[in-house]
Amino acid sequence: MALITPLREAVSSLIHDGDTVALEGFTHLIPHAAGHEIIRQGKKDLTLVRMTPDLIYDQLIGMGCARKLIFSWGGNPGVGSLHRFRDAVEQGWPHKLETVEHSHAGMANAYVAGASNLPFALLRGYTGSDLPKVNPWIRFVECPFTGEKLAAIPSVRPDVTVIHAQKADKRGNVLLWGILGVQKEAALAAKRAIVTVEEVVDELNAPANACVLPSWALAAVCPVPGGAYPSYAQDYSQRDNKFYKDWDPIARNRDSFLAWMKRHVLETEDFAGFVRVLGESVARETV
Amino acid sequence: MSELEFSATEIMTVAASRLLGNGTVCFVGIGLPSTAANLARLTHAPDVVLIYESGPIGAKPTVLPLSIGDGDLSLTADTVVSTPEIFRYWLQGGRIDVGFLGAAQIDRFANINTTVIGPYDAPKVRLPGAGGAPEIAAQAKEVFIVLKQNKKAFVEKLPFITSAGFLDGGDAREKAGIPGGGPTAVITDLGILTPDPVTRELTLTSIHPGVTVEQVKEATGWDLKIAADLKTTEIPDAAALTALRDLQARTAKAHGQNAGGEG
Numbered sequence: 001m002a003l004i005t006p007l008r009e010a011v012s013s014l015i016h017d018g019d020t021v022a023l024e025g026f027t028h029l030i031p032h033a034a035g036h037e038i039i040r041q042g043k044k045d046l047t048l049v050r051m052t053p054d055l056i057y058d059q060l061i062g063m064g065c066a067r068k069l070i071f072s073w074g075g076n077p078g079v080g081s082l083h084r085f086r087d088a089v090e091q092g093w094p095h096k097l098e099t100v101e102h103s104h105a106g107m108a109n110a111y112v113a114g115a116s117n118l119p120f121a122l123l124r125g126y127t128g129s130d131l132p133k134v135n136p137w138i139r140f141v142e143c144p145f146t147g148e149k150l151a152a153i154p155s156v157r158p159d160v161t162v163i164h165a166q167k168a169d170k171r172g173n174v175l176l177w178g179i180l181g182v183q184k185e186a187a188l189a190a191k192r193a194i195v196t197v198e199e200v201v202d203e204l205n206a207p208a209n210a211c212v213l214p215s216w217a218l219a220a221v222c223p224v225p226g227g228a229y230p231s232y233a234q235d236y237s238q239r240d241n242k243f244y245k246d247w248d249p250i251a252r253n254r255d256s257f258l259a260w261m262k263r264h265v266l267e268t269e270d271f272a273g274f275v276r277v278l279g280e281s282v283a284r285e286t287v
Numbered sequence: 288m289s290e291l292e293f294s295a296t297e298i299m300t301v302a303a304s305r306l307l308g309n310g311t312v313c314f315v316g317i318g319l320p321s322t323a324a325n326l327a328r329l330t331h332a333p334d335v336v337l338i339y340e341s342g343p344i345g346a347k348p349t350v351l352p353l354s355i356g357d358g359d360l361s362l363t364a365d366t367v368v369s370t371p372e373i374f375r376y377w378l379q380g381g382r383i384d385v386g387f388l389g390a391a392q393i394d395r396f397a398n399i400n401t402t403v404i405g406p407y408d409a410p411k412v413r414l415p416g417a418g419g420a421p422e423i424a425a426q427a428k429e430v431f432i433v434l435k436q437n438k439k440a441f442v443e444k445l446p447f448i449t450s451a452g453f454l455d456g457g458d459a460r461e462k463a464g465i466p467g468g469g470p471t472a473v474i475t476d477l478g479i480l481t482p483d484p485v486t487r488e489l490t491l492t493s494i495h496p497g498v499t500v501e502q503v504k505e506a507t508g509w510d511l512k513i514a515a516d517l518k519t520t521e522i523p524d525a526a527a528l529t530a531l532r533d534l535q536a537r538t539a540k541a542h543g544q545n546a547g548g549e550g
Contacts, residue, residue, distance in 0.1 A: 074413075074415050
Protein backbone atom coordinates (compact mmCIF):
# COMPACT_ATOMS: atom_id res chain seq x y z
CA MET A 1 0.00 0.00 0.00
CA ALA A 2 1.42 3.34 -1.04
CA LEU A 3 1.86 5.72 1.83
CA ILE A 4 1.89 9.45 1.33
CA THR A 5 5.56 9.91 2.19
CA PRO A 6 8.04 12.79 2.07
CA LEU A 7 10.34 12.32 -0.95
CA ARG A 8 13.49 12.25 1.18
CA GLU A 9 12.23 9.25 3.16
CA ALA A 10 10.96 7.41 0.08
CA VAL A 11 14.35 7.73 -1.67
CA SER A 12 16.24 6.84 1.47
CA SER A 13 14.23 3.73 2.31
CA LEU A 14 13.36 2.41 -1.17
CA ILE A 15 16.45 3.10 -3.34
CA HIS A 16 19.68 1.32 -2.41
CA ASP A 17 23.20 1.51 -3.81
CA GLY A 18 23.53 -0.94 -6.70
CA ASP A 19 19.81 -0.93 -7.54
CA THR A 20 18.41 -0.86 -11.04
CA VAL A 21 16.41 2.36 -11.18
CA ALA A 22 14.18 3.78 -13.93
CA LEU A 23 13.15 7.43 -13.69
CA GLU A 24 10.81 7.54 -16.66
CA GLY A 25 9.12 10.38 -18.49
CA PHE A 26 8.84 11.23 -22.18
CA THR A 27 9.58 15.00 -22.14
CA HIS A 28 6.43 15.38 -20.03
CA LEU A 29 6.26 14.40 -16.31
CA ILE A 30 9.99 13.74 -15.84
CA PRO A 31 10.73 13.18 -12.13
CA HIS A 32 13.52 15.74 -11.75
CA ALA A 33 12.97 16.39 -8.04
CA ALA A 34 13.37 12.69 -7.27
CA GLY A 35 16.57 12.58 -9.35
CA HIS A 36 17.96 15.48 -7.32
CA GLU A 37 17.12 13.69 -4.08
CA ILE A 38 19.01 10.58 -5.31
CA ILE A 39 22.02 12.83 -5.97
CA ARG A 40 21.72 14.56 -2.56
CA GLN A 41 21.69 11.20 -0.81
CA GLY A 42 24.80 10.12 -2.75
CA LYS A 43 23.34 6.88 -4.11
CA LYS A 44 26.00 4.87 -5.99
CA ASP A 45 26.53 2.07 -8.49
CA LEU A 46 23.03 2.43 -9.91
CA THR A 47 22.01 0.80 -13.16
CA LEU A 48 19.89 3.55 -14.67
CA VAL A 49 17.19 2.70 -17.18
CA ARG A 50 15.41 5.23 -19.39
CA MET A 51 14.19 5.39 -22.98
CA THR A 52 15.18 9.05 -23.27
CA PRO A 53 17.83 9.98 -20.71
CA ASP A 54 17.98 13.78 -20.65
CA LEU A 55 19.08 16.45 -18.17
CA ILE A 56 18.36 14.61 -14.93
CA TYR A 57 20.31 11.59 -16.20
CA ASP A 58 23.14 13.91 -17.30
CA GLN A 59 23.22 15.14 -13.70
CA LEU A 60 23.05 11.65 -12.14
CA ILE A 61 25.84 10.42 -14.45
CA GLY A 62 28.01 13.50 -13.91
CA MET A 63 27.65 13.19 -10.13
CA GLY A 64 28.86 9.60 -10.28
CA CYS A 65 25.62 7.87 -9.26
CA ALA A 66 25.50 5.51 -12.25
CA ARG A 67 27.55 2.45 -13.11
CA LYS A 68 25.50 1.47 -16.14
CA LEU A 69 22.90 2.99 -18.44
CA ILE A 70 20.25 1.07 -20.41
CA PHE A 71 18.70 3.46 -22.92
CA SER A 72 17.54 4.20 -26.48
CA TRP A 73 18.10 7.96 -27.03
CA GLY A 74 20.33 10.21 -24.93
CA GLY A 75 20.28 13.90 -25.67
CA ASN A 76 19.14 17.36 -24.64
CA PRO A 77 15.88 17.62 -26.62
CA GLY A 78 15.96 20.48 -29.09
CA VAL A 79 19.39 21.61 -27.88
CA GLY A 80 22.02 18.96 -28.56
CA SER A 81 24.29 16.65 -26.61
CA LEU A 82 24.26 15.57 -23.00
CA HIS A 83 27.80 16.66 -22.18
CA ARG A 84 28.14 14.75 -18.90
CA PHE A 85 26.86 11.57 -20.56
CA ARG A 86 29.29 12.09 -23.45
CA ASP A 87 32.18 12.79 -21.09
CA ALA A 88 31.44 9.55 -19.23
CA VAL A 89 31.28 7.52 -22.46
CA GLU A 90 34.11 9.27 -24.33
CA GLN A 91 36.53 10.04 -21.44
CA GLY A 92 35.36 7.88 -18.53
CA TRP A 93 34.65 10.88 -16.27
CA PRO A 94 33.85 10.77 -13.36
CA HIS A 95 34.18 7.05 -14.00
CA LYS A 96 33.51 4.59 -16.77
CA LEU A 97 29.86 4.18 -17.70
CA GLU A 98 28.73 0.87 -19.15
CA THR A 99 26.02 1.32 -21.77
CA VAL A 100 23.41 -1.09 -23.06
CA GLU A 101 21.75 0.42 -26.07
CA HIS A 102 18.39 -0.30 -27.66
CA SER A 103 15.83 1.30 -29.96
CA HIS A 104 12.67 2.92 -28.55
CA ALA A 105 10.55 0.03 -29.84
CA GLY A 106 12.84 -2.40 -28.02
CA MET A 107 12.75 -0.47 -24.73
CA ALA A 108 8.98 0.07 -24.87
CA ASN A 109 8.43 -3.65 -25.46
CA ALA A 110 10.91 -4.53 -22.70
CA TYR A 111 8.89 -2.51 -20.18
CA VAL A 112 5.65 -4.16 -21.36
CA ALA A 113 7.29 -7.57 -20.90
CA GLY A 114 8.47 -6.54 -17.44
CA ALA A 115 5.01 -5.41 -16.40
CA SER A 116 3.62 -8.66 -17.87
CA ASN A 117 6.01 -10.75 -15.76
CA LEU A 118 7.60 -12.24 -18.86
CA PRO A 119 11.34 -12.96 -19.17
CA PHE A 120 11.75 -11.29 -22.54
CA ALA A 121 10.09 -9.04 -25.08
CA LEU A 122 9.38 -10.08 -28.63
CA LEU A 123 9.22 -7.62 -31.49
CA ARG A 124 9.82 -7.20 -35.17
CA GLY A 125 12.87 -5.01 -34.87
CA TYR A 126 16.60 -4.31 -35.12
CA THR A 127 16.97 -6.07 -38.48
CA GLY A 128 19.72 -4.47 -40.55
CA SER A 129 20.85 -2.29 -37.63
CA ASP A 130 24.32 -2.67 -36.09
CA LEU A 131 22.80 -2.48 -32.60
CA PRO A 132 22.68 -6.30 -32.20
CA LYS A 133 26.45 -6.35 -32.96
CA VAL A 134 27.24 -4.15 -29.96
CA ASN A 135 24.47 -5.24 -27.60
CA PRO A 136 24.60 -8.99 -26.81
CA TRP A 137 21.19 -8.68 -25.15
CA ILE A 138 19.52 -8.32 -28.55
CA ARG A 139 19.00 -11.80 -29.97
CA PHE A 140 16.74 -13.36 -32.56
CA VAL A 141 14.30 -16.23 -32.24
CA GLU A 142 12.17 -18.09 -34.73
CA CYS A 143 8.39 -17.89 -34.54
CA PRO A 144 7.24 -21.47 -33.70
CA PHE A 145 4.26 -21.06 -36.04
CA THR A 146 5.55 -19.23 -39.10
CA GLY A 147 9.34 -19.47 -38.82
CA GLU A 148 9.67 -15.68 -39.01
CA LYS A 149 12.80 -14.29 -37.37
CA LEU A 150 11.89 -11.94 -34.51
CA ALA A 151 13.97 -9.92 -32.07
CA ALA A 152 14.05 -10.91 -28.40
CA ILE A 153 15.40 -8.72 -25.63
CA PRO A 154 15.30 -9.20 -21.86
CA SER A 155 12.38 -7.58 -20.08
CA VAL A 156 13.15 -4.51 -17.96
CA ARG A 157 12.43 -5.27 -14.30
CA PRO A 158 13.73 -2.32 -12.28
CA ASP A 159 14.19 -2.59 -8.54
CA VAL A 160 12.66 0.87 -8.40
CA THR A 161 10.74 2.97 -10.91
CA VAL A 162 10.18 6.65 -10.20
CA ILE A 163 7.61 8.70 -12.11
CA HIS A 164 5.87 12.05 -11.69
CA ALA A 165 2.07 12.44 -11.98
CA GLN A 166 -0.55 15.14 -11.62
CA LYS A 167 -2.71 13.91 -8.74
CA ALA A 168 -3.05 11.45 -5.92
CA ASP A 169 -5.93 11.00 -3.53
CA LYS A 170 -5.36 10.72 0.22
CA ARG A 171 -5.22 6.93 0.03
CA GLY A 172 -2.37 7.13 -2.50
CA ASN A 173 -4.22 6.27 -5.74
CA VAL A 174 -2.55 8.17 -8.61
CA LEU A 175 -4.02 9.75 -11.75
CA LEU A 176 -1.90 10.93 -14.69
CA TRP A 177 -2.78 12.21 -18.16
CA GLY A 178 -1.35 13.78 -21.31
CA ILE A 179 1.76 12.25 -22.84
CA LEU A 180 2.17 9.12 -20.75
CA GLY A 181 5.23 7.55 -22.41
CA VAL A 182 6.03 4.22 -20.78
CA GLN A 183 5.33 5.32 -17.22
CA LYS A 184 2.47 2.93 -16.45
CA GLU A 185 4.45 -0.03 -17.80
CA ALA A 186 7.62 1.11 -15.99
CA ALA A 187 5.77 1.44 -12.67
CA LEU A 188 4.17 -2.01 -13.01
CA ALA A 189 7.45 -3.63 -14.16
CA ALA A 190 9.24 -2.52 -10.98
CA LYS A 191 9.54 -4.20 -7.60
CA ARG A 192 8.91 -0.81 -5.97
CA ALA A 193 7.33 2.26 -7.57
CA ILE A 194 7.66 5.81 -6.25
CA VAL A 195 5.36 8.49 -7.64
CA THR A 196 5.86 12.20 -7.01
CA VAL A 197 2.65 14.20 -7.53
CA GLU A 198 1.65 17.79 -8.12
CA GLU A 199 -1.08 17.63 -5.48
CA VAL A 200 -3.01 15.40 -3.13
CA VAL A 201 -6.79 15.74 -3.40
CA ASP A 202 -9.78 14.24 -1.62
CA GLU A 203 -11.17 12.47 -4.69
CA LEU A 204 -9.53 11.73 -8.06
CA ASN A 205 -12.83 11.78 -9.96
CA ALA A 206 -11.05 9.84 -12.70
CA PRO A 207 -13.10 9.14 -15.83
CA ALA A 208 -13.43 5.51 -16.95
CA ASN A 209 -10.32 4.28 -18.82
CA ALA A 210 -8.17 7.01 -17.32
CA CYS A 211 -4.61 6.10 -16.41
CA VAL A 212 -4.90 5.36 -12.70
CA LEU A 213 -2.20 3.57 -10.72
CA PRO A 214 -3.89 2.11 -7.64
CA SER A 215 -2.28 2.73 -4.31
CA TRP A 216 -1.75 -0.99 -3.66
CA ALA A 217 0.51 -1.25 -6.74
CA LEU A 218 2.82 1.51 -5.50
CA ALA A 219 5.43 1.76 -2.74
CA ALA A 220 5.30 5.50 -2.05
CA VAL A 221 3.48 8.62 -3.19
CA CYS A 222 5.30 11.88 -2.50
CA PRO A 223 3.73 15.33 -2.86
CA VAL A 224 6.24 17.51 -4.78
CA PRO A 225 4.41 20.37 -6.52
CA GLY A 226 6.38 21.36 -9.64
CA GLY A 227 8.63 18.31 -9.14
CA ALA A 228 8.96 17.70 -12.88
CA TYR A 229 10.68 21.08 -13.47
CA PRO A 230 12.18 21.93 -16.00
CA SER A 231 9.92 19.29 -17.56
CA TYR A 232 6.22 19.92 -17.06
CA ALA A 233 2.91 18.51 -15.90
CA GLN A 234 0.05 19.09 -18.33
CA ASP A 235 -2.60 21.43 -16.85
CA TYR A 236 -0.18 22.43 -14.04
CA SER A 237 2.97 23.85 -15.63
CA GLN A 238 4.82 24.63 -18.86
CA ARG A 239 8.11 23.13 -19.97
CA ASP A 240 10.92 25.62 -19.26
CA ASN A 241 12.64 25.45 -22.64
CA LYS A 242 15.11 28.14 -21.57
CA PHE A 243 16.44 25.92 -18.80
CA TYR A 244 17.20 23.17 -21.33
CA LYS A 245 19.19 25.67 -23.42
CA ASP A 246 20.94 27.16 -20.39
CA TRP A 247 22.00 23.67 -19.29
CA ASP A 248 24.22 23.24 -22.36
CA PRO A 249 27.02 25.65 -21.33
CA ILE A 250 26.81 24.62 -17.66
CA ALA A 251 27.26 20.93 -18.52
CA ARG A 252 29.99 21.44 -21.13
CA ASN A 253 32.64 22.01 -18.50
CA ARG A 254 33.34 19.71 -15.52
CA ASP A 255 34.03 22.57 -13.10
CA SER A 256 31.00 24.65 -14.02
CA PHE A 257 28.87 21.51 -13.79
CA LEU A 258 30.16 20.61 -10.33
CA ALA A 259 29.78 24.18 -9.08
CA TRP A 260 26.20 24.30 -10.34
CA MET A 261 25.30 20.96 -8.77
CA LYS A 262 26.90 21.97 -5.46
CA ARG A 263 25.02 25.24 -5.25
CA HIS A 264 21.63 24.10 -6.56
CA VAL A 265 21.37 20.48 -5.44
CA LEU A 266 23.95 19.36 -2.87
CA GLU A 267 23.63 22.51 -0.75
CA THR A 268 19.84 22.74 -0.92
CA GLU A 269 17.79 20.71 1.51
CA ASP A 270 15.00 19.70 -0.83
CA PHE A 271 13.13 20.57 -4.03
CA ALA A 272 11.68 23.78 -2.56
CA GLY A 273 15.25 24.81 -1.70
CA PHE A 274 16.37 24.05 -5.25
CA VAL A 275 13.58 26.22 -6.65
CA ARG A 276 14.53 29.07 -4.28
CA VAL A 277 18.26 29.00 -5.13
CA LEU A 278 17.57 28.62 -8.85
CA GLY A 279 15.35 31.70 -8.63
CA GLU A 280 18.24 33.60 -7.03
CA SER A 281 20.62 32.44 -9.78
CA VAL A 282 18.21 33.51 -12.52
CA ALA A 283 17.63 36.90 -10.84
CA ARG A 284 21.40 37.44 -10.62
CA GLU A 285 21.82 36.68 -14.32
CA THR A 286 19.11 39.08 -15.41
CA VAL A 287 20.30 42.02 -13.27
CA MET B 288 14.38 38.47 -48.32
CA SER B 289 11.53 38.99 -50.79
CA GLU B 290 8.91 36.30 -51.27
CA LEU B 291 10.50 34.76 -54.32
CA GLU B 292 13.95 34.58 -52.85
CA PHE B 293 14.52 31.64 -50.58
CA SER B 294 17.32 30.01 -48.62
CA ALA B 295 18.76 26.53 -49.21
CA THR B 296 17.08 25.33 -46.04
CA GLU B 297 13.74 26.73 -47.20
CA ILE B 298 13.79 24.96 -50.56
CA MET B 299 14.82 21.76 -48.78
CA THR B 300 11.90 22.05 -46.37
CA VAL B 301 9.36 22.96 -49.05
CA ALA B 302 10.59 20.20 -51.40
CA ALA B 303 10.33 17.67 -48.56
CA SER B 304 6.85 18.85 -47.61
CA ARG B 305 5.61 18.52 -51.22
CA LEU B 306 6.36 14.79 -51.17
CA LEU B 307 3.81 14.25 -48.43
CA GLY B 308 0.39 13.62 -49.96
CA ASN B 309 -2.90 14.66 -48.38
CA GLY B 310 -4.34 11.97 -46.10
CA THR B 311 -0.99 10.21 -45.67
CA VAL B 312 -0.34 8.69 -42.24
CA CYS B 313 3.12 9.96 -41.34
CA PHE B 314 5.36 8.99 -38.41
CA VAL B 315 7.33 12.16 -37.82
CA GLY B 316 10.81 12.63 -36.40
CA ILE B 317 11.53 15.86 -34.58
CA GLY B 318 13.49 18.71 -36.20
CA LEU B 319 13.58 19.07 -40.02
CA PRO B 320 11.06 16.23 -40.65
CA SER B 321 8.59 17.80 -38.23
CA THR B 322 9.00 21.20 -39.92
CA ALA B 323 8.38 19.75 -43.38
CA ALA B 324 5.46 17.59 -42.27
CA ASN B 325 3.72 20.47 -40.50
CA LEU B 326 4.29 22.71 -43.52
CA ALA B 327 2.55 20.07 -45.66
CA ARG B 328 -0.35 20.04 -43.18
CA LEU B 329 -0.60 23.84 -43.31
CA THR B 330 -0.50 24.00 -47.13
CA HIS B 331 -1.42 21.25 -49.61
CA ALA B 332 -2.10 18.36 -47.20
CA PRO B 333 -4.57 19.50 -44.52
CA ASP B 334 -5.65 15.92 -43.79
CA VAL B 335 -2.18 14.47 -43.31
CA VAL B 336 -2.10 12.45 -40.05
CA LEU B 337 0.99 13.24 -37.98
CA ILE B 338 2.07 10.65 -35.42
CA TYR B 339 4.86 11.40 -32.93
CA GLU B 340 6.58 8.61 -31.00
CA SER B 341 5.75 10.17 -27.63
CA GLY B 342 2.09 9.21 -28.21
CA PRO B 343 0.11 11.93 -30.06
CA ILE B 344 -1.83 10.67 -33.11
CA GLY B 345 -3.20 13.33 -35.46
CA ALA B 346 -1.19 16.15 -33.87
CA LYS B 347 -1.86 19.64 -35.26
CA PRO B 348 0.65 21.81 -33.37
CA THR B 349 0.27 25.57 -33.74
CA VAL B 350 4.03 26.01 -33.40
CA LEU B 351 6.86 23.57 -34.13
CA PRO B 352 7.60 21.38 -31.12
CA LEU B 353 10.98 21.93 -29.47
CA SER B 354 10.86 18.42 -28.09
CA ILE B 355 8.94 15.34 -29.10
CA GLY B 356 6.70 15.61 -26.06
CA ASP B 357 5.69 19.26 -26.15
CA GLY B 358 2.28 19.93 -24.63
CA ASP B 359 1.03 21.43 -27.89
CA LEU B 360 1.32 18.00 -29.58
CA SER B 361 -0.81 16.36 -26.92
CA LEU B 362 -3.39 19.17 -26.72
CA THR B 363 -3.97 19.29 -30.50
CA ALA B 364 -3.96 15.53 -31.18
CA ASP B 365 -6.96 13.37 -32.09
CA THR B 366 -5.82 11.03 -29.33
CA VAL B 367 -2.75 10.42 -27.20
CA VAL B 368 -1.71 6.82 -26.63
CA SER B 369 1.18 5.30 -24.70
CA THR B 370 4.61 4.91 -26.28
CA PRO B 371 4.38 1.07 -26.28
CA GLU B 372 1.06 1.38 -28.13
CA ILE B 373 2.60 3.70 -30.74
CA PHE B 374 5.34 1.21 -31.54
CA ARG B 375 3.31 -2.00 -31.17
CA TYR B 376 -0.12 -1.26 -32.65
CA TRP B 377 0.46 1.66 -34.99
CA LEU B 378 4.00 1.15 -36.34
CA GLN B 379 4.51 -2.62 -36.05
CA GLY B 380 0.80 -2.99 -36.84
CA GLY B 381 1.60 -1.75 -40.34
CA ARG B 382 -0.47 1.45 -40.26
CA ILE B 383 2.24 3.97 -41.17
CA ASP B 384 2.47 5.15 -44.79
CA VAL B 385 5.53 7.37 -44.47
CA GLY B 386 8.31 7.46 -41.91
CA PHE B 387 9.89 10.91 -42.01
CA LEU B 388 13.40 10.86 -40.55
CA GLY B 389 16.48 13.01 -40.10
CA ALA B 390 20.01 11.62 -39.75
CA ALA B 391 23.52 12.60 -38.69
CA GLN B 392 25.10 10.53 -41.48
CA ILE B 393 23.91 8.59 -44.52
CA ASP B 394 25.59 6.28 -47.05
CA ARG B 395 24.95 5.53 -50.74
CA PHE B 396 22.30 2.93 -49.90
CA ALA B 397 20.46 5.30 -47.55
CA ASN B 398 21.48 3.50 -44.38
CA ILE B 399 21.64 6.03 -41.55
CA ASN B 400 23.81 6.61 -38.50
CA THR B 401 22.71 8.46 -35.36
CA THR B 402 24.80 6.47 -32.87
CA VAL B 403 28.56 7.16 -32.90
CA ILE B 404 31.34 8.71 -34.97
CA GLY B 405 34.42 6.52 -34.62
CA PRO B 406 34.58 3.07 -33.02
CA TYR B 407 31.57 2.12 -30.88
CA ASP B 408 33.67 1.24 -27.83
CA ALA B 409 35.83 4.37 -28.00
CA PRO B 410 33.74 6.89 -29.92
CA LYS B 411 35.14 10.17 -31.13
CA VAL B 412 31.63 11.59 -30.89
CA ARG B 413 28.82 9.95 -28.99
CA LEU B 414 25.55 10.86 -30.81
CA PRO B 415 22.13 10.54 -29.10
CA GLY B 416 21.39 7.07 -30.46
CA ALA B 417 18.62 5.22 -32.21
CA GLY B 418 15.40 6.55 -30.70
CA GLY B 419 12.51 5.27 -32.79
CA ALA B 420 14.37 5.28 -36.11
CA PRO B 421 15.38 1.60 -36.63
CA GLU B 422 11.80 0.33 -36.56
CA ILE B 423 10.36 3.39 -38.34
CA ALA B 424 12.91 2.89 -41.14
CA ALA B 425 12.09 -0.82 -41.24
CA GLN B 426 8.31 -0.79 -40.97
CA ALA B 427 6.87 2.33 -42.59
CA LYS B 428 5.62 1.62 -46.11
CA GLU B 429 8.14 4.19 -47.36
CA VAL B 430 10.70 6.50 -45.78
CA PHE B 431 11.72 10.08 -46.51
CA ILE B 432 15.01 11.30 -45.11
CA VAL B 433 15.81 14.99 -44.83
CA LEU B 434 19.28 16.31 -43.96
CA LYS B 435 21.81 18.87 -45.14
CA GLN B 436 24.32 17.59 -47.67
CA ASN B 437 28.05 17.75 -46.98
CA LYS B 438 30.99 15.32 -46.89
CA LYS B 439 30.76 14.79 -43.13
CA ALA B 440 27.15 13.67 -43.47
CA PHE B 441 27.22 11.86 -46.84
CA VAL B 442 29.92 9.28 -46.26
CA GLU B 443 31.42 6.39 -48.21
CA LYS B 444 31.21 4.08 -45.20
CA LEU B 445 29.17 4.60 -42.04
CA PRO B 446 30.96 3.92 -38.75
CA PHE B 447 27.65 2.48 -37.50
CA ILE B 448 24.37 1.57 -39.18
CA THR B 449 21.67 2.62 -36.74
CA SER B 450 18.75 2.22 -39.13
CA ALA B 451 18.64 0.23 -42.32
CA GLY B 452 18.11 1.68 -45.75
CA PHE B 453 18.98 -0.79 -48.51
CA LEU B 454 21.96 -2.29 -46.60
CA ASP B 455 24.45 -3.41 -49.32
CA GLY B 456 22.06 -2.51 -52.13
CA GLY B 457 20.13 -4.61 -54.64
CA ASP B 458 17.69 -6.92 -52.86
CA ALA B 459 19.68 -7.03 -49.58
CA ARG B 460 16.87 -5.32 -47.68
CA GLU B 461 14.21 -7.76 -48.85
CA LYS B 462 16.52 -10.73 -48.20
CA ALA B 463 17.07 -9.52 -44.62
CA GLY B 464 13.28 -9.75 -44.14
CA ILE B 465 12.69 -6.06 -43.50
CA PRO B 466 8.97 -5.48 -44.12
CA GLY B 467 8.67 -1.82 -45.22
CA GLY B 468 9.62 -0.51 -48.65
CA GLY B 469 12.56 1.59 -47.44
CA PRO B 470 13.72 5.07 -48.39
CA THR B 471 12.17 6.56 -51.51
CA ALA B 472 13.65 10.06 -51.26
CA VAL B 473 16.52 11.87 -49.55
CA ILE B 474 15.84 15.59 -49.57
CA THR B 475 18.81 17.89 -48.99
CA ASP B 476 19.65 21.57 -49.25
CA LEU B 477 21.18 20.88 -52.69
CA GLY B 478 18.73 18.49 -54.34
CA ILE B 479 16.72 15.29 -54.10
CA LEU B 480 18.30 11.84 -54.24
CA THR B 481 16.27 8.73 -55.00
CA PRO B 482 17.34 5.09 -54.99
CA ASP B 483 18.02 3.39 -58.33
CA PRO B 484 15.21 0.85 -58.85
CA VAL B 485 17.67 -2.03 -59.28
CA THR B 486 20.93 -1.24 -57.50
CA ARG B 487 19.15 0.92 -54.88
CA GLU B 488 22.08 3.33 -54.95
CA LEU B 489 21.10 6.93 -54.22
CA THR B 490 21.07 8.96 -57.42
CA LEU B 491 20.70 12.70 -57.80
CA THR B 492 17.39 13.01 -59.64
CA SER B 493 16.52 16.64 -58.89
CA ILE B 494 18.80 19.59 -58.31
CA HIS B 495 17.73 22.81 -56.65
CA PRO B 496 17.82 25.92 -58.86
CA GLY B 497 21.16 27.75 -58.69
CA VAL B 498 23.06 24.64 -57.51
CA THR B 499 25.59 22.96 -59.82
CA VAL B 500 26.14 19.22 -60.22
CA GLU B 501 29.79 19.81 -59.24
CA GLN B 502 28.64 21.34 -55.96
CA VAL B 503 26.50 18.32 -55.13
CA LYS B 504 29.29 15.88 -56.03
CA GLU B 505 31.70 17.92 -53.92
CA ALA B 506 29.32 17.61 -50.94
CA THR B 507 29.11 13.81 -51.24
CA GLY B 508 31.65 11.36 -49.82
CA TRP B 509 31.22 8.86 -52.65
CA ASP B 510 31.15 9.11 -56.44
CA LEU B 511 27.55 10.29 -56.69
CA LYS B 512 25.52 9.03 -59.64
CA ILE B 513 23.58 11.67 -61.53
CA ALA B 514 20.31 10.81 -63.29
CA ALA B 515 20.38 11.07 -67.10
CA ASP B 516 17.11 13.02 -66.94
CA LEU B 517 18.17 15.25 -64.02
CA LYS B 518 15.35 17.65 -63.18
CA THR B 519 15.46 21.05 -61.58
CA THR B 520 13.49 21.27 -58.34
CA GLU B 521 10.45 23.49 -58.65
CA ILE B 522 11.02 26.72 -56.73
CA PRO B 523 8.96 27.16 -53.56
CA ASP B 524 5.73 29.01 -54.29
CA ALA B 525 4.92 32.17 -52.41
CA ALA B 526 2.14 30.49 -50.40
CA ALA B 527 4.44 27.75 -49.11
CA LEU B 528 7.19 30.23 -48.25
CA THR B 529 4.76 32.46 -46.40
CA ALA B 530 3.33 29.50 -44.48
CA LEU B 531 6.84 28.29 -43.58
CA ARG B 532 8.04 31.71 -42.44
CA ASP B 533 4.87 32.32 -40.43
CA LEU B 534 5.25 28.92 -38.77
CA GLN B 535 8.86 29.64 -37.90
CA ALA B 536 8.06 33.10 -36.62
CA ARG B 537 5.31 31.69 -34.37
CA THR B 538 7.73 29.03 -33.18
CA ALA B 539 10.51 31.50 -32.45
CA LYS B 540 8.08 33.63 -30.50
CA ALA B 541 6.90 30.61 -28.50
CA HIS B 542 10.29 29.13 -27.63
CA GLY B 543 13.06 30.98 -29.31
CA GLN B 544 14.25 28.45 -31.88
CA ASN B 545 13.19 25.87 -34.45
CA ALA B 546 15.35 22.88 -33.69
CA GLY B 547 14.03 19.86 -31.93
CA GLY B 548 14.89 16.57 -30.30
CA GLU B 549 13.47 13.50 -28.69
CA GLY B 550 13.43 13.02 -24.97
